[in-house]
Amino acid sequence: MTDIILETRDLQISFGGFLAVKNVNLKIARGTIHAIIGPNGAGKTTVFNLLTKFHAPTAGRILFNGTDITSWKPAEIANHGIVRSFQISAVFPHLTAMENVRLALQRRLGVSYHFWRSKKVLESLDQEAVARLDQVGLKDFAHLRAVELPYGRKRALEIATTLALEPELMLLDEPTQGMGTEDVGSVTDLIRKVSKGRTIIMVEHNLGVVSKLADTITVLNRGEVLAEGPYEVVSKNQAVMEAYMGVSAEEAEA
Incomplete structure (x- = not known):
C-alpha cells in the first residue's frame, strides 16, 4: 500500500x-x-x-x-x-540572502523573537544558512541583499528559506x-x-x-x-x- x-x-x-x-x-x-x-x-x-x-x-x-x-x-x-511558498516572492528585500535564511532558522529553532540575543549567538547560525544557500546555488550571493537578486534567484532564495524550516x-x-x-x-x-x-x-x-x-x-x-x-x-x-x-x-x- x-x-x-x-x-x-x-x-x-x-x-x-x-x-x-x-x-x-x-x-x-x-x-x-x-x-x-x-x-x-x-x-x-x-x-x-x-x-x-x-x-x-x-x-x-x-x-x-x-x-x-x-x-x-x-x-x-x-x-x-507543512510549509508553503507563495506566488509572489516573500523574502525580506533589504536583508542579505544569508540573513533571510537565518531568520527562517531562528523560526525553526524557536528564537524568532529573541531580539536581545547577541550578534555572536545569531552568527552561530550562519554556517547552516550558507549550507542552505549552497543547496539552491546561492552560496556566492550570501552577502547580497535580496532586492539586488534577479527574480529567478529571489525564488531560489525563497526555496532556501523554506528548506531552512525542514x-x-x-x-x-x-x-x-x-x-x-x-x-x-x-x-x-x-x-x-x-x-x-x-x-x-x-x-x-x-x-x-x-x-x-x-x-x-x-x-x-x-x-x-x-x-x-x-x-x-x-x-x-x-x-x-x-x-x-x-x-x-x-x-x-x-
Whole structure:
C-alpha cells in the first residue's frame, strides 16, 4: 500500500453561497511531486489555502500522516512540517540572502523573537544558512541583499528559506510565475533537486514544468477534480483538453 502523507476527504468551501471547492479528494504519496493544475478560477489556490488553513473548510476533512488536522491553525500546520511558498516572492528585500535564511532558522529553532540575543549567538547560525544557500546555488550571493537578486534567484532564495524550516511537505504556489525561459529551467532543476527525500505539492500553470517534474497531476475545474494521473495520461484526457487547453481531442490531433 502506498504511503500517503496527506489526504483530503470530500473537501469543500463556500463563499457567500458560491461553492468554490466541491468534494475534492486527494491522496498525496510520500516522496513524490504532486501537481495541481487547471484553468483560471478552477480552485487551485483555494485548495492550497485550505491545506495550509488560511481558509477553514465548510465540509470535509484533511489528514496529515493519518492525523486529522482539519481544525488546526496555520501556525500549527507550519510547526508540524507543512510549509508553503507563495506566488509572489516573500523574502525580506533589504536583508542579505544569508540573513533571510537565518531568520527562517531562528523560526525553526524557536528564537524568532529573541531580539536581545547577541550578534555572536545569531552568527552561530550562519554556517547552516550558507549550507542552505549552497543547496539552491546561492552560496556566492550570501552577502547580497535580496532586492539586488534577479527574480529567478529571489525564488531560489525563497526555496532556501523554506528548506531552512525542514519541511516534511512543501507547497509551492506558481514557483515559475513571471519568469523567462532561462529562469524557468533553473527553478525546475532546483525543485527536482530539493525534492529528494521530500514531498512537494505544487500549483503550476506551465505545463512544460509540470510534465518534467510531476509524478501525479490532479486537474481541477470549477472547484472539482476533473482528472488525475501521470502527465502522459492526463494530457490526453479529452475533458482536460477542453477545460484546460481550450481544445477538443479532435482539434488536438488535427
